[in-house]
Amino acid sequence: MTEKPYAVPADRAQQIVDQWRTERPDLDATPFLVIGRLHRVAAALTTELVRVYAQFGLGEGEFDVLATLRRQGGDCALTPSDLSEQTVVTSGAVTKRVDRLEALGHVERRRSGTDGRSRLVALTPSGRRLIDEAFAAHLANEHRLLSVLSPEERADLERTLLVLSRSLDV
Incomplete structure (x- = not known):
């Protein structure tokens, strides 16, 4: 019996791309699947990081x-x-x-x-x-936030983000 490939449930980014595909099928909106998700993840990460800083009055x-x-x-x-x-x-x-x-x-x-x-x-x-003390708590928080990724996924993401950040000179 062959295993079915893992299907990622639709999220808001996918819904937006699907809407654009209907409204403007002449345009490829798929970059939003990366950029939109990165933007949302960055905002959520900032909230999670700031929460820890605030515990130290910072x-x-x-x-x-x-x-x-x-x-x-x-x-x-x-x-x-x-x-x-x-x-x-x-x-x-x-x-x-x-x-x-x-x-x-x-x-x-x-x-x-x-x-x-x-x-x-x-x-x-x-x-x-x-x-x-704050940095130790910060690192524990970062480990927690990345715990959803396997070591391989994390290494892949590190490499991918490095390529993207170098292309943007950041």
Whole structure:
């Protein structure tokens, strides 16, 4: 007896493509099956990730700044420009995030050893403890979110997304 191939139930993306196929059969709307799904998955993932950050009193931006500083290692400090480049946000957004984290006691601004006019941003001990705990929870959440994929599916998805992201220069 031959096994039937696994059929994926229709989702909203498939319904939309089917509607377009009826209304505009001259157009190939199938890219929406990937792009639409990616968009919906990205939005849902953001919601799931932000929920964990909030458990630590952090927004997405604050988490990003703390994680960026922490992964530099040791007692590393970065300029606001470096933070802007590494977190891919404007300098104004970095300033707002650093101001909030400084007010909470999680980062401090230091004078640069090479340029007295420049400031560096560094984690405080409480900031380091907070991001270590928050990052562990973040990774557990990411493992949970990906647990629906087999190791092979996950590896395939990693490779596929890498190809797509490289084509978009992201």
